[in-house]
Amino acid sequence: MSEVAQLADVSPSTVSLYLRRPDEVSSRRAERIQMAIDKLSYLPNTMAGGLASSRSNIIGVIVPTITFSFFSETLETLERNLRAAGYQLLIGNTEFDASREEELIRSILSWNPSGLVLTGFSHSRKSVSLLSNSDIPIIEMWDYGQEGLDMVVGFSHRTCGRLVAEQLMRSGYQHMAFLSTNFQRDIRANERYQGFHDAIAATGGSVLVRELTGRSNTAEAGQLLCTLVNDHPEIQAVFCSNDMVALGAMLECQRQGWAIPERLAIVGFGNQDFTDSTVPPMTTVEPPRQAIGEHIARLLLDRLKGGNPEKRIDLGIKLIVREST
Numbered sequence: 157m158s159e160v161a162q163l164a165d166v167s168p169s170t171v172s173l174y175l176r177r178p179d180e181v182s183s184r185r186a187e188r189i190q191m192a193i194d195k196l197s198y199l200p201n202t203m204a205g206g207l208a209s210s211r212s213n214i215i216g217v218i219v220p221t222i223t224f225s226f227f228s229e230t231l232e233t234l235e236r237n238l239r240a241a242g243y244q245l246l247i248g249n250t251e252f253d254a255s256r257e258e259e260l261i262r263s264i265l266s267w268n269p270s271g272l273v274l275t276g277f278s279h280s281r282k283s284v285s286l287l288s289n290s291d292i293p294i295i296e297m298w299d300y301g302q303e304g305l306d307m308v309v310g311f312s313h314r315t316c317g318r319l320v321a322e323q324l325m326r327s328g329y330q331h332m333a334f335l336s337t338n339f340q341r342d343i344r345a346n347e348r349y350q351g352f353h354d355a356i357a358a359t360g361g362s363v364l365v366r367e368l369t370g371r372s373n374t375a376e377a378g379q380l381l382c383t384l385v386n387d388h389p390e391i392q393a394v395f396c397s398n399d400m401v402a403l404g405a406m407l408e409c410q411r412q413g414w415a416i417p418e419r420l421a422i423v424g425f426g427n428q429d430f431t432d433s434t435v436p437p438m439t440t441v442e443p444p445r446q447a448i449g450e451h452i453a454r455l456l457l458d459r460l461k462g463g464n465p466e467k468r469i470d471l472g473i474k475l476i477v478r479e480s481t
Contacts, residue, residue: 157171157172157198157200159192159196159198160189160192160193160196160198161192163192163195163196164185164188164189164191164192165188166185166188166189170185170189171189174186174189174190175200175242176213176242177241177242178240178241178242179240179241179242211268211269211270211292212267212268212269212270213242213243213244213270214243214244214245214246214264214267214268214269214270215234215238215243215244215245215246215269215270215271215272215273215456216245216246216247216248216260216264216265216267216269216271216272216273217231217234217245217246217247217248217272217273218247218248218249218250218257218260218261218264218272218273218274218275219231219247219248219249219250219275220249220250220251220252220275220276220342221249221250221251221252222247222249223372225428225429226398226426226428227275227298227445229445229446229449230297230298230445230446230448230449230452231245231247231449232449233445233446233448233449233450233453234273234449234452234453237449237450237453237454237457238453238456238457241453241457243270243456246264246267246269248260248263248264250275252341252342254278254279254280254283255280257274257279257280257283258279258280258282258283258286261283261286261287262286265286265290269292270292270293270456270460271292271293271294271295271456271459271460272287272290272292272293272294272295273294273295273296273297273452273456274287274294274295274296274297275296275297275298275299276296276297276298276299276343276344277296277299277301277302277304278343284305287305288305293306293307293455293456293459293460294306294307295307295308295309295452295455295456296308296309296310297309297310297448297452298310298311298344298443298448299311299312299313299344299347300312300468300470301313301314301347303468304467304468306467307455307459307465307466307467307468308467308468308469309448309451309452309455309469309471310448310469310470310471311443311444311470311471311472311473312347312351312470312473313344313345313347313348313351314347314348314350314351314354315351315472315473316348316351316425316441316443316473317347317348317349317350317351317352317353317354317355317395318351318352318354318355319441319473319475320348320352320395320423320441320475321351321352321353321355321356321395322355323439323475323477323481324393324395324421324423324481325355325356325359325361327421327481329392329393329421329481330361330392331361331388331390331391331392331393332352332356332361332363332364332391332392332393332394332395333363333364333365333366333384333388333391333393333394333395334349334352334353334363334364334365334366334394334395334396334397335365335366335377335380335381335384335394335395335396335397335401335402335405336349336365336366336367336368336396336397336401337367337368337370337372337397337398337401338367338368338369338370339367341370342397345397345398348395348397348425349363349365349397352395353365364384364388364391366380366381366383366384368380368401372397372398372400372401373400373404374400374401374403374404374407375404376404377396377400377401377402377403377404377405377408378404378405378407378408378411379408381394381404381405381408381409382408382412385412385414385420391420392420392421393417393420393421393422393423393481394420394421394422394423395423396422396423396424396425397425398424398425398426399424399425399426399427399428399430399431399438399440400426400428401424402422402423402424402425402438402440402480403424403430403434403438405420405422406422406434406435406438406480409422410435416436416479416480417436417479417480417481421439421480421481422438422439422480422481423438423439423440423441423480423481424438424439424440424441425440425441425443426440426441426442426443427440427441427442427443427474427476428440431476431478432478434480436478436479436480437478437479437480438478438480439475439476439477439478439479439480439481440476440478441473441474441475441476442473442474442475442476443473444471444472444473444474447471448471451469451471455469
C-alpha cells in the first residue's frame with residue numbers, strides 16, 4: 157500500500173480510504189491511485205484489513221435458492237451498488253433448509269462481515285441468537301409484515317395473494333385452486349396462499365390446494381394439475397406459487413387440450429422473462445426485485461456511515477394481467 161501511495165503521490169491513508177470507500181476520494185486522486193494499483197498489480201490483503209479494522213469489506217447475503225433467476229436481479233443490483241462503495245458480496249444458498257441457513261450464518265459471521273442480508277423472517281432459534289448477539293446491520297428482505305431483527309425491505313406475500321384473488325373474482329371466476337411448491341420448504345408461498353384463501357373465504361368461497369413434493373418442477377406441477385382437474389372438474393382458475401409451477405400447469409393444459417383461459421385460467425408469481433412469451437401470455441405478479449436491492453444497499457451504506465435510516469420499507473407488488481386469465 158505504501159508503494160501504491162508513493163507512486164500515486166498520495167498518503168497511505170488515502171489509498172486505504174480508496175480501497176474501502178472509493179466514493180469518498182476525489183476523482184483526480186482516485187484515478188492516480190487506480191493507475192498505480194494497475195501498474196504494480198497490487199492486491200489488497202482483505203484478511204489483514206479485516207483484522208486491522210475488526211470488520212471486513214464483506215456483506216453476507218443468504219437466499220433460499222440460486223437454481224432459478226428468482227433472486228438474481230436483487231443480487232445483481234445489490235452487488236453493483238455495494239461494489240461502488242468498496243464492499244463485496246458473499247452469497248449463501250439455503251435450499252429452503254433452516255439448518256443450512258444456520259450453518260451459513262455461522263460461516264459468514266466468522267468472516268467479520270460489515271453487514272448481513274437474509275431472506276424472510278423464518279430462522280432457527282439458534283440463528284436468531286447468533287444474529288441478535290452480532291453488532292452488524294442486518295436486513296431481512298423479500299418479505300414484510302413482521303418487526304424483524306433489525307431492518308426490513310420487501311413486500312407482503314399475503315397482500316399478493318389477496319390481489320390475485322380479487323382480480324380473479326372480478327373476472328367472474330368462482331371455483332379456484334392454489335398449486336404450490338411444498339409449504340414446509342417455501343414459507344412465502346404459504347403466505348401467498350393464506351392471502352388468496354382469506355380473500356375468497358371472505359366472500360363465502362373456498363380454495364382447493366395441492367403441493368409439490370419439493371422444489372419447482374414443471375412436470376410434477378402438470379401431473380398435480382391433471383389430477384386436480386379430473387377430480388374437481390368445477391375448477392375454473394389456478395393461482396400458482398411461482399411462474400415455473402404456472403408454466404408446468406400451462407403445458408399440461410396444452411397436452412390435455414384445455415383452452416386457457418376458457419377452460420382454465422392460470423396465474424403465476426415472479427414475472428420471469430418467459431411469462432410474456434407463453435401461449436397465451438401469463439398473468440403473473442411482479443415483485444420489486446431491483447428496488448429491493450437498491451434500498452438494501454442504501455440502508456446498509458447509511459448505517460455503516462453512522463446514519464440512522466428507516467427500519468421498515470414496504471415496496472408493494474404489481475399484478476400484471478395478461479391473456480392467461
